[in-house]
Amino acid sequence: MRKERHVLVVFPHPDDEAFGVSGTIATHVKNGTPVTYACLTLGEMGRNMGNPPFTNRENLPKIRKKELMEAAQALGIQDLRMLGFRDKTIEFEDEEKMTNTITALIVELNPSLIISFYPGYSVHPDHDATGAAVVRAVAKLPAAARPTLHCVAFSNDCVEKLGEADIIHDITQVNDIKLAAIKAHRSQTEQMFAGMEEKLKNQDPEVMARLNNERFWTYKFE
């Protein structure tokens, strides 16, 4: 993995960072690269609350905020920003306001790499709208001043439409840290883990491949 000056990660929900990119984040942290994680919402509208439910719609954001801080700690992220938007509303916010929010982060942090979602190929409307805001903000910079933008995509048609990912990070070295980050989001991941524990123990090839390989599409600006 290339040594970066500063990595800026922008996702809308606590746990978005955990599944697809936390090994990459942990590796940058280990390399001594400062990482800022800007998380737009607290996942207020999440449906997972345990089974039987251990919380409710109103207390879920407080729990997810705590989980997010624990995940950030597990990954060694020093700079966690919670931007205070509301789950499921990003696509309805004023576009210019969203762009400016990201621009302000870029100006302040001067990242050499930004990681976010690929707009149009990230399934959840908040994911697409977040990625779109990042793309708009980066596109506004003069070409020579633009940080690299690595996008996560996972829609059913993403490979068909975008081709294969051009960046694949093998994060086996730090997969224990990644698992800790995923587990930190207990309210969202506990049930998933219950079904995965056995496969992890047996080093199931499919599960391990998914865990250990993080794939990105480098965004190409016109």
Added chain:
Amino acid sequence: MEIVDRKRVQEAIHQFANKDVYIHLETTNGAYASHYDQTFFSAGAYIRNALVRYELGKITGNGPYRVGLKIDLGWIYAEGITHFELDELGRLLLAGHDYNGKLAVALEISTTPFE
């Protein structure tokens, strides 16, 4: 949250009648439903902090339950309610959790706005 106790929920609904109350009403199948099953038609809606006044409110059914609130010019309705809580702020939180525990519907009543 506790499993619905119809009597306690009915009492609580009654206590909010004829007052200005804030409503959170939501139904959801999750943002990933159509991603995992392309034959699934995804739909959902929510309204947060609707300010209403109802004259009559009832919980009915044998579980999962239905709740209807007769407001000045119309109705508020939710079905699939399984759990309830009267929280520390005196709000009535009603929710329906599916067979995996995931939230499918919520109806909440409060005399103060939701955060």
